[in-house]
Amino acid sequence: MGGIGKTALAVEAAHRACATGWFPGGTLFVDLRGYDDDPVTADQAVLALLDAMGVRGVDLPSTAARQYDAYRALLAERQAQMLLILDNASDPSQFLDLLPGTDHHRVLITSRDRPDTLPVRLINLATLVPDESVALIARALHDADEHDDRPEHEPDAVSELASLCDHLPLALQIAAAMLRRRRHRDIASLVAEIKKLGDTLVVLDNGSKGTDQYGRSLALRPVLETSYRRLPPDQARLLRLLALAPGAETGTEAVAALADLDMAAAMDLLENLAAACLVTGVRMRGDVQWRLHDLVRAFGAGVVAGDAELRKEGQAARKRLLGFYLRWTAAANDRLRWLPGRPEPERFADRAQALTWLDGERAGLVAAAQWAAEERYTPKAAQLAACLAEYLRWRRHVDEGITVARAAREGTHRIGDRMGEAEAWTNLGRAQREAGQAEEAIDSHTHARDLYQAAGNHRLEAMAWNNLGVALQAAGRLEEAIPAYNRARGLCQAAGDHLREAMALGNLGNALLFEGRGEEAVHTHIRVRDLFQAAGDRFREGMAWHNLGIILQQTGQVAEAIKAYDAARELRRQFGDWYGAGQTLHNLALVHEAIQRPAEARAYYLQAAEAFTRANAPTEAAEAQSAAQTLT
Template sequence: MGGIGKTALAVEAAHRARAKGWFPGGTLFVDLRGYDADPVTADQAVLALLDALGVRGQDLPPTAERRYDTYRALLAAQRDRMLLILDNASDPSQYLPLLPGTDHHRVLITSRDRPDALPVRLVDLGILGPDDSVALVGRALYDTDERDVRPAREADALRELTDLCDHLPLALQIAAAMLRRRRHRSIASLVAEIKETEDPTTVLDNGSRGTDQYGRSLVLRPVLETSYRRLPPDQARLLRLLALAPGAETGTEAVGALADLAEGTALSLLEDLAATHLVTPVREGEGAASEVRWRLHDLVRAYGVGVVAGDAGSREEGEAARERVLDFYRRWADAADDRLRWLPGRAQPERFGDRGGALAWFDGERAGLVAAVGWAREERYRDAAAGLAECLSEYLAWRRYFDDWITVAGAAREAAHGAGDRRREAIASNNLGIALREAGRVAEAIEAHTHARDLNQHAGDRRREAIAWNNLGLALRHAGRVAESIEAHTHARDLNQHAGDRRREATAWNNLGIALQETGRVAEAIEAHTHARDLDRDIGDRHGEAMVWGNLGIALRKAGRLEEAIEAHGKALRIHEEFDDWYRAGQALHNMAVTHQTARRPADVRACLLRAVDAFTRVNAPTEAAQTRAWIAELD
């Protein structure tokens, strides 16, 4: 990529090689200026090389062909090995005629394009690591003034600045030059300026007045501009549309939807863009299940967004592209959500044959899905993005991505409220409440569920009112308001019974049993859980049945029926493992350990806890895993 530091690396490598005595014959360097308006041709470059080799004036052959012959003859006669650096080449025609024709000497070429058709060794350069980026800027400031303590004093701001530069060496150099000039201002002030404009290229180029060690101006946008302008029209179109994609990385299928291209066509164009280092392929997974996703460097993305914004036709093209990718996400998120919620007797969802496939698709597209829901704040995308938010709740709960869930539900509720869509506002409020409760923000969760309940009551939607009552009961119990929780779950149960919704009636019975346990009404709790279990069995909801078995096991332990409790937890565990629900499998093992401890079986306690640690580490539950390890340490 332009600005990645190709020339700097090549020159540094050459200096070190010379110091080691690898090239006693010396080094030749030619800047081919391949991405300038007037690139250097091979015919022009060979004149410079002959001049460096001492052939000039009257000794210079009159024709280009004879000049190449003389050049190669001189290199062939040179016994001491030489290094030839051909810098900044944009096309093989610039450097192929300059190759020595002998393997005695060595050639190092730098380019923004991969010459895949040529038998040369390729070394791809990526961005710097975060620590190296911080070190680069800090060293640049220290070398100018060793009294500059800003890097040490503002370590967090410096790291944020390097993130905003996306660790591109050219951008980091420009930022360092600006900080040198603004030596009486903080690093945080530059960070704030970049974040306010939301386009680092604008701030960095407007503030840049320096040159690099090669005398070239430190400017970022022209580097990106020259790469973009050299692209064929179909590649240029895909690049600027990809800049509008939600999320940092995008799958090939989603790129095809964004650009209205067949997946195979999109893949070919993406590979072409990757060869120019404007798009980076990122491989996820291993073996046959691996998938390539595509990432734009943040500064390339900012440039592409600017290109679209600057042209009316491109803006409309971009709006249509965003609609297409939203429709794509909505369709497949709906199908994947149907698979996660599927019960026997229902129609088979489209595309996804099992839960694993649905979860894998969600995992791959998660960042884009969450970002796309944020478009719900724009009127043009409000309905599609809000609908997408509803399709993500089950997945985000399953994977325990509660921060993402809060973001998604909050954006959907805000959009629905702005549109006056009370039904969707109630749905989003209910989902937001669940996410807030799971994140430990119980007071906010109670407020969200109360709002959802009131909206549904006003609309006369008894089914959704029952859902809100049930979730409100959970939040009230977490807040220690158990009597109110029992009342809420009873409301939910009665409404679901009246509506004939047996699945949600089972959920209400189960939650009612948990609340009854907390008041010491264990016999009533066992009866409630048993009722819930039987309902789940009747409708074939295996996952719901597993959760009920776990709560029934806790109630049985409290009643002193330890063997029955262990059996209940075992049944819960087997079903959770069947669903790859490792978080709840860990909970089942934890509860089984508690029961074994009550029965004074330390070996069984330890065995269960070791398995629970393994289950919790397989999901996003580090706190639970650490607590379980602490219990094992106490046993030891």
């Protein structure tokens, strides 16, 4: 069950086994966070395991398959027996690929779900025996205050408290925390309060089979109920509302918006809830994120669900939070897209500030955008999804881009918002193309084009044709892509939209190169660069310089290609476009390698690896590191 003490038992067992000498090769530990909103995948975990075994940097294989091969080879080579602890797994896919492939080493996996289909030994953990429960409470109190002797003076009361907690470690720890806060009252007073409620003992057992989505069982609720009922009204209200927040962690500012409080008041209440062990503060990126244990979250959500007035309160809170997220995500998105001459966006002075805020709030933003599935939240949640699209592409969070776009598409279709639906189809298509799903992207952009055509919006129809051309080209359907680009270009010219005309021209130039029309492609990309320069769009100018460099390189104009790449590199760095900078640096390395300048090529590969790392692109970073290593 959740809260049964699986991790504590696994770690204690590992310490004792190592002390006994069972595992002279040592122990490896990975928290798979299987029940978080963003579980660790096997591909991510193998990187951590390789790092722990000294494989990192240029030694790290460039693909996941080779990383697993290296991992298993290292384990196979080690003569000293090792113990691998894979903690908090929610699905076999998280750990199957991490098994050593040899019976020489040992593996211990903790999970709330039974892997019944796998031939593994299962150890089901029961609650603690009564004496151990009493000892846990006594130790928790004594560790906090060595003079706290209430357990010795009230043996019957502490035994009854342990029984009321059903001997579940998490419930016992919460009860001990309550006793620490009320250190001037006896244990019997807490026992009396729990018994006075007259509730059935409930704990939450988080399992995927044979239980509801909250996995309710019989131990935690009396303690949580007592903790909740004893809270002052303002703290109790905040706990309920925090249980409705979309992400696993919520920033202080977002909590304040959720509860309609100023920052100082929200912080005071959160700190009081943290002292009551009902929330945990975690410092992330310079801010404090507030986390509810999943069992506490389920309790709070259950309180709200059981009362009509509290449900209304919760719906109003979610609308406030959506409004907060939408306002600042829109401002951050405006900053990412800002051009000279346009109004200055709110709050964010530069792209770095906008990206920092988006990074810190990302989990909550992505989860809130999925509220588009509920009609009362659809309009704002769909707008939020649209505002997130550019950022998620910048940071290469492609799967999340697909998720939020789908939620927006379904919600806007249901409420009859055809323009919103077209925008959602557009963002879905772009994310699908980034994910390598070219045929799906063609379908999405076709839907967007048809909706814009029906609405008579030729400007957005032009962009739909352009996006469709990119997807067609990615699918290898060049003969269909070129007419799509030309259609987009024609619509833009008719509307006098030179910026979007440049976007279509850039894609057309790439297609011309694939057709072997190199000189036309060069002239087209020079025109694209000039259009972006004239519009003051320095970000897209950097992209245009990069594409021009590719064309020049492939047409044998090496010196000119290097100059173009240098211009692209500087612009992309200025804008914090680290993935684009990594691409440009990688191409610079290829050019210098081709003209027999290995030292310069190696330096560019290393710079590319650094840029890709900053862009959350570990595969590309590893490939650049590997290329640099070959030139050492």
